[in-house]
Structure formats: C-alpha cells, structure tokens
Amino acid sequence: MEEYLTSKLKTQEYFLNMGPQHPATHGVLRLLLKLDGEIVQNIEMDLGYIHRSIEKMCERDTYKQIIHLTDRLDYLSSHMNNEAVCLLVENALNIEITDRIKVIRTMMSELSRIASHVLWWGVMGMDTGALTSFMYGFREREMINDIFEETCGARLTMNYNVIGGVRYDLQENFVKRVKDFIVHFKKKLPEYDKLLSNNIIFQKRLEGIGYISKEDAIAYGLNGPTARGSGVSCDVRKIHPYSAYDRVDFEEILFTEGDSYARYRVRIREMWESLSILEQLVDKIPDGEHRVKTKAVIKLPVGDYLQRVESARGDFGVYVKSDGQKFPYRLKFRSPGFANLTALNKMTKGLKIADLVAILSTIDVVVPDIDR
Amino acid sequence: MMTNTELKNKIENLVNGLNFSGEESDFLCVEVPKEILRELMTTLRDDTELSFDYLFALTGVDFGNELGVVYHLESVKSRKLIQITVKTEDRENPSIDSIHDIFPAAFFNETEAHEFFGIIFNNHPDLKHLFLPENWDKGFPMRKDYTDINMLVR
Numbered sequence: 216m217e218e219y220l221t222s223k224l225k226t227q228e229y230f231l232n233m234g235p236q237h238p239a240t241h242g243v244l245r246l247l248l249k250l251d252g253e254i255v256q257n258i259e260m261d262l263g264y265i266h267r268s269i270e271k272m273c274e275r276d277t278y279k280q281i282i283h284l285t286d287r288l289d290y291l292s293s294h295m296n297n298e299a300v301c302l303l304v305e306n307a308l309n310i311e312i313t314d315r316i317k318v319i320r321t322m323m324s325e326l327s328r329i330a331s332h333v334l335w336w337g338v339m340g341m342d343t344g345a346l347t348s349f350m351y352g353f354r355e356r357e358m359i360n361d362i363f364e365e366t367c368g369a370r371l372t373m374n375y376n377v378i379g380g381v382r383y384d385l386q387e388n389f390v391k392r393v394k395d396f397i398v399h400f401k402k403k404l405p406e407y408d409k410l411l412s413n414n415i416i417f418q419k420r421l422e423g424i425g426y427i428s429k430e431d432a433i434a435y436g437l438n439g440p441t442a443r444g445s446g447v448s449c450d451v452r453k454i455h456p457y458s459a460y461d462r463v464d465f466e467e468i469l470f471t472e473g474d475s476y477a478r479y480r481v482r483i484r485e486m487w488e489s490l491s492i493l494e495q496l497v498d499k500i501p502d503g504e505h506r507v508k509t510k511a512v513i514k515l516p517v518g519d520y521l522q523r524v525e526s527a528r529g530d531f532g533v534y535v536k537s538d539g540q541k542f543p544y545r546l547k548f549r550s551p552g553f554a555n556l557t558a559l560n561k562m563t564k565g566l567k568i569a570d571l572v573a574i575l576s577t578i579d580v581v582v583p584d585i586d587r
Numbered sequence: 588m589m590t591n592t593e594l595k596n597k598i599e600n601l602v603n604g605l606n607f608s609g610e611e612s613d614f615l616c617v618e619v620p621k622e623i624l625r626e627l628m629t630t631l632r633d634d635t636e637l638s639f640d641y642l643f644a645l646t647g648v649d650f651g652n653e654l655g656v657v658y659h660l661e662s663v664k665s666r667k668l669i670q671i672t673v674k675t676e677d678r679e680n681p682s683i684d685s686i687h688d689i690f691p692a693a694f695f696n697e698t699e700a701h702e703f704f705g706i707i708f709n710n711h712p713d714l715k716h717l718f719l720p721e722n723w724d725k726g727f728p729m730r731k732d733y734t735d736i737n738m739l740v741r
Binding site: 261262263266268271282312396431434435436448449454455519521530532534536545549554557 | 609614659717729
C-alpha cells in the first residue's frame with residue numbers, strides 16, 4: 216500500500232493568497248505565500264489596497280491642513296502623528312510653546328500608546344487562539360477612548376494637536392479620570408500576565424519563533440518595540456527627546472532574545488512605563504496657555520526639515536523639503552510599520568502558517584500606516 | 588558627539604567630489620554625484636568611527652529638471668544623522684544605482700520610489716508594482732507634472 220502511494224502521490228510547492236480580506240492580516244494587506252505543505256517558503260507582499268496618496272495630497276495643502284491627514288496614517292497613534300507635524304513646524308519657525316502644552320501632549324501620547332498596546336494585546340491573544348483577551352483589551356481601551364472623547368471631541372481620529380499648542384484646554388474631569396484609569400489599569404495588567412504571558416501554551420507558541428538578530432534588525436531598519444525585542448536601543452523618546460520626555464523618568468525596555476515572545480514582553484513592559492510617565496505628570500500639569508498665537512499663513516523657509524517621534528509602532532518621521540511656499544514641496548511620512556513589515560519574510564522562513572499569523576501580530580502592523 | 592563640521596571633514600578625507608551644506612542645522616546634508624553613491628554609502632556604513640548603519644528613510648523627489656533620491660542615514664552607536672541627496676541626469680531616463688545590497692532596508696523603499704517617480708534603480712532585482720495596481724500605465728503619480736481627471740487642483 217505504502218509503495219503504491221509513494222508511486223502515485225507527488226508533492227509540490229504551491230501558492231496561497233492570504234488576504235487582502237482576512238482578519239489575521241490586521242487590515243487590507245495581501246500576502247502571497249509560497250508553501251511546502253504548511254511550511255512557509257517565501258512571502259511576497261502586495262500592498263496598496265488602502266493607498267490614498269496622502270503624501271501627494273500634502274503637497275497641495277497648507278501646513279495646518281496637513282495635520283488631520285496624519286490621523287489617517289496610523290490611526291492608533293494619531294496623537295503622535297499630529298505631534299510630529301506640529302513639532303516640525305514649531306522647530307522650523309522657532310515658535311516657543313508653553314510647558315503646559317508640552318505636558319498635555321506627552322500625556323496624550325502616552326494614553327494613546329497604552330490604548331494602542333492594549334488593543335494589540337487583545338488581538339495578539341486572538342491571533343493565537345484566545346478570544347477572551349480581545350474583550351479584556353477593548354474594555355480598558357474604552358476608558359481611554361472616553362477620556363479622549365471628552366478632551367478632544369473624538370475617539371479615534373482626534374486631530375487634537377495644532378501648530379502652537381492643542382486645540383482645546385483640558386476638561387476639569389481630566390485629572391480625575393486619568394487617575395481613575397491608572398488605578399484601574401494597575402489592577403488589570405497583572406491579570407493580563409496571568410491570562411496570557413504566563414500561560415504555557417501561549418509561551419510555547421512564541422518562544423524561539425520569528426527570530427531576528429540585532430544586526431539584521433538594524434540592517435532591515437526595524438524600529439519601535441519590534442527592534443527593541445532584538446536588543447536595538449532605538450526609543451526616540453530617549454535618543455532625541457521632545458515635548459516633556461526629558462523631564463520624566465522612564466526606562467527604555469530592551470530584550471535581547473529577538474523572538475516573538477521578546478517582542479510581546481517589550482510591549483507589556485512599555486505599558487507599565489507609560490503608566491509611570493502618566494503618574495509623574497498627572498499632578499504636575501503646569502498652568503499657562505494651551506495654545507500660543509501663530510501667524511495666519513505659515514511658510515517654512517527654504518530647506519530640509521525632519522522630525523521624529525516615537526509612535527506606538529516605532530520611529531515615525533516626517534521629512535519636509537520646503538521651497539519657501541505655504542505648501543510643502545515634498546513631504547514624506549516615514550512609516551514605522553513599512554520598515555517592520557519588510558523583515559517579515561526573514562522572520563518567517565521555514566515556519567508554519569500559524570506561526571506567520573503570530574509573528575505578524577508581534578510586529579503589530581497597521582495597514583493604513585504602511586500604505587499611506 | 589561629533590559636530591557637523593568634524594563629520595564633514597572626516598567624510599571629505601574619505602571620499603572626494605561631495606557637496607556639503609547645512610552645517611549649522613540639525614543634520615549635515617551631502618550632495619553626491621550618482622557615480623560615487625555606492626562608494627560613499629559603503630564607506631559611511633563600514634567606517635568604524637562613522638558606522639552609519641541604519642537607513643532611516645529613502646525619499647524620491649521631483650527636483651524639476653531632474654529626479655532624485657534623498658537618503659537619511661543614522662548611526663545606531665552615536666545617533667548622528669546625515670542626509671544624502673543624489674540626482675539623476677534628466678527626467679526621461681532617470682537611473683540611480685541600487686543600494687539594496689548595502690542596506691537591505693532600501694529594497695522596498697526603492698520599489699516605492701520606482702513606481703511613484705519612475706526612477707530606475709540599477710541592479711535592483713524586483714522593480715514591480717507594490718502599491719499601484721499591476722496593470723497601472725498612467726504614468727508616475729508623485730511627479731510634479733502628473734495630472735489625473737480625478738485630481739483636485741488648486
């Protein structure tokens with residue numbers, strides 16, 4: 216019988232489409248997998264399903280009009296994206312902003328980071344087969360979204376930063392709500408560890424899977440928590456401090472294992488650090504104006520400008536080439552997710568499809584940020 | 588940390604024929620003729636003191652009479668940033684040497700610059716359409732002279 220089968224059956228490599236409409240690709244991302252059984256041989260990316268040519272749109276918009284477009288890049292880090300454009304213009308024109316603005320921006324960015332990481336944690340559990348974490352993650356995120364809704368008037372695309380400050384002053388409830396959230400979340404984070412991090416099945420799915428070395432991580436331009444899982448020190452908040460990050464005490468989380476579990480632990484520990492930053496600032500919001508006066512028409516002098524911020528996904532950069540007009544001559548959004556995604560093929564080679572789903576989850580892609 | 592002027596002197600000693608600017612700004616800008624781009628990139632990466640090993644961004648630019656690419660390199664060790672500009676000869680036949688074997692991070696960024704600006708990267712193995720549809724034949728959307736019936740023009 217066996218002889219008969221081996222003579223009749225043949226094996227061959229085949230192609231499988233993953234996406235663009237697939238929940239495990241975190242949006243409209245299409246991966247063309249070359250498979251041997253269920254072993255991944257090669258991955259070819261097909262992007263652009265949600266490409267809106269935001270960079271081209273920016274070339275016909277004034278600097279004030281650009282800010283709301285950055286909400287639509289990485290929608291889970293919209294505060295940080297807004298902040299990057301605002302800081303770029305403020306630094307280029309030497310606009311002095313008050314300490315209050317800096318602290319508000321920092322707190323908002325850290326709240327966004329927690330909201331983004333909490334959502335990632337929920338989806339991470341779901342991608343490895345645990346549905347409960349998804350519900351837990353959204354429960355905590357809801358509290359942050361309520362704070363955003365009250366402060367900025369929107370829950371996802373906040374468009375809160377403006378050139379020279381923030382759009383509205385903080386509501387009187389803000390401090391109380393943030394404190395409530397800190398107390399609540401400090402109880403919940405150990406619960407997350409019990410549910411997923413210390414779960415032996417979950418650990419076995421991630422440990423030693425999706426390895427990338429420190430040298431490769433640098434060469435492929437990895438950034439953010441993904442690179443810090445391989446031991447690359449790359450936190451923009453530390454290496455080029457902006458806003459109020461130079462006055463708070465926090466640790467840059469580094470793990471040297473370089474596997475999926477290291478990337479997972481980086482993000483869990485980062486939530487603790489973000490909580491610590493919020494704790495340090497929440498009682499010390501300085502008085503002052505929430506928005507300084509700027510010129511009605513903003514023109515950048517001729518030259519090259521670059522501003523980087525640490526978004527929830529990593530090293531987000533805005534590069535502007537100005538010709539002295541009120542529109543940028545060329546504007547580039549350096550997407551952290553795009554750089555991280557390019558290393559996917561390297562991380563996944565020789566592993567199974569189920570591992571690919573888990574690895575894709577640990578590099579935490581947001582497709583609108585990649586497609587731009 | 589090395590100042591921009593020290594960095595400039597250091598690079599001048601290693602590679603000839605470069606144009607420097609922006610010494611007073613946050614990062615040094617270098618304009619390099621396209622013939623010695625690869626030589627400069629290799630030197631910047633391999634020199635132990637400079638060690639610009641992290642390609643932060645690769646941006647295609649339409650300069651008007653010619654096209655070009657702007658590279659931002661950073662050293663993970665010293666966190667020094669440098670901007671490198673390279674221009675093509677003309678708009679009709681724009682070509683630049685690929686650096687994907689020096690910096691693997693450049694691979695897909697060059698594909699992007701190719702499809703949006705039409706810059707041909709010599710020795711790049713896979714200049715396919717990444718963002719645009721496979722059968723796209725309406726030109727290069729990020730060029731300044733591109734027009735489209737659906738485009739909003741001010």
